[in-house]
Structure formats: C-alpha cells, structure tokens
Amino acid sequence: MAAGTLYTYPENWRAFKAQIAAQYSGARLKVASSPPAFTFGQTNRTPAFLNNFPLGKVPAYQGDDGFCLFESNAIAHFLSNDALRGATPQAAAQVLQWVSFADSEIIPPASAWVFPTLGIMQFNKQYKYPEELTLTFKSCNLITGMFQRLDKLRKNAFASVLLFGTNNDSSISGIWIFRGQDLAFTLSPDWQIDYESYDWRKLDPDSEECKTMVKEYFAWEGEFKHVGKSFNQGKVFK
Numbered sequence: 001m002a003a004g005t006l007y008t009y010p011e012n013w014r015a016f017k018a019q020i021a022a023q024y025s026g027a028r029l030k031v032a033s034s035p036p037a038f039t040f041g042q043t044n045r046t047p048a049f050l051n052n053f054p055l056g057k058v059p060a061y062q063g064d065d066g067f068c069l070f071e072s073n074a075i076a077h078f079l080s081n082d083a084l085r086g087a088t089p090q091a092a093a094q095v096l097q098w099v100s101f102a103d104s105e106i107i108p109p110a111s112a113w114v115f116p117t118l119g120i121m122q123f124n125k126q127y128k129y130p131e132e133l134t135l136t137f138k139s140c141n142l143i144t145g146m147f148q149r150l151d152k153l154r155k156n157a158f159a160s161v162l163l164f165g166t167n168n169d170s171s172i173s174g175i176w177i178f179r180g181q182d183l184a185f186t187l188s189p190d191w192q193i194d195y196e197s198y199d200w201r202k203l204d205p206d207s208e209e210c211k212t213m214v215k216e217y218f219a220w221e222g223e224f225k226h227v228g229k230s231f232n233q234g235k236v237f238k
Helices: 013-025 047-052 072-079 089-118 136-149 151-156 189-195 208-219
Strands: 003-007 028-032 060-063 068-070 157-166 169-178 231-237
Touching: 003 013, 013 028, 013 072, 047 060, 060 072, 068 072, 136 151, 136 157, 136 169, 136 189, 136 231, 151 157, 157 208, 169 208, 169 231
Parallel strands: 003 028
Antiparallel strands: 003 060, 060 068, 157 169, 157 231
16 A cells, blocks of 8 residues: 655645545555645755656655655556546546546636635636736736735845737736746745746846846836837836
C-alpha cells in the first residue's frame, strides 16, 4: 500500500484529489502544507525540492520509498486502488475519460463561477480573452482588481499598466519592475490569481526597444507600435 507525503499549500483544491483517493484506497498520506514542513514559494524553490521536482510545482508527492510524482491527476491515480482506477482496461479507460472530461469541461467554468463562491479561489477575470474586454471602464476595473489583490506586494514592485483601444476593441498591457530576476507573483498563491491571464517576457534593459517602451509606459504617451491601438488610460501600481 502506498505511503508518503503530499507537498502543497493550504486549501489547494488540486491536492484534494490525492487526499480523497488516499481516503478511499487506504493509502497512508501525510500532508505538508504549512511551516516548518512546507512553505510555498520557499520550500519548493530549494535545491533539495527541485532535485525531486524540477518544475517546483505543487501538489507534489514523495513516497516513503523515494518515489516522486507531480501533477494532481497522476498522484491521485497512484494513490488509488482498482476500484478507483478501474479493474479492467475498459474500466480504466472510462476513468481516464471522465477525468479528462472534468479537466476540460467542468473545472474551467467551476473555477470561474463556483470556486470563488466557496472561497476556494478568488474571482478571476481572464484578461487575455477579448470577450472580457468589452466596455473600457470594465476593462479598467480589471486592472484595479488585480492591483487590489496584490496590495501586499506594493513595497517590492512598481508597475504602469495601460488600457488601449475603445469599447469592444481594447487590450491591456504594462511594464512591471520587481526586486530580483524572476516574476514575484509565484511567491504567494494569492498573487497568482491574475498573472496567468497575461503573457510575460523579460525585457533587456540595454535594448532600444526596452528603453522606448519604458519611456512610453511611464509617460503614458508615444506611438506604442507594439500594441497597434491608441492609448486610452492607465493605472500605476506603487
């Protein structure tokens, strides 16, 4: 029977899959989700953790025998028994079918509408999807909401985030400055809610493109050639 430790942060709904599977199968599962056993953003960045889980993702499972797994579905499958996995190839295929169906058809709308009401997730506007960028004042509110959720980051970050275009034809982009060389959003589960809705790239401070972009985004004026839409309004995070 499987026995090991599940590393995660508190109330991570993806980790519930493994915990439920273990309860049904009888697998012995310890959960490390709080200091000193596990601190999200710290423990999963240590060389020892990355040696076992190179991506640093959680939930992550380490068996008492040293066997390691990441990805919630794989961990839940490993901790299950035949009744959960499917005792025949046909039954196992049906289990996989419904797991895949849940990931593609149930979880996305649940994440947007149900999970926030349960407190499992905060409300998340998917900024990168044009159907969410309708009236410009609503689009601007998306920036405000992100800033509010990042309030505890204010001492360690600065940003100028701008709205471009007009009603039903707008986009959001900005420049962020952090301490260090990596995105700061991964350091806290609360900060991750909005950042995945954007595409990120690290700028080269020595390039002319970067110098131009910084000047334009900080001054809120310029050609903004990379955007293709006119400047509408902006907000500063400081």
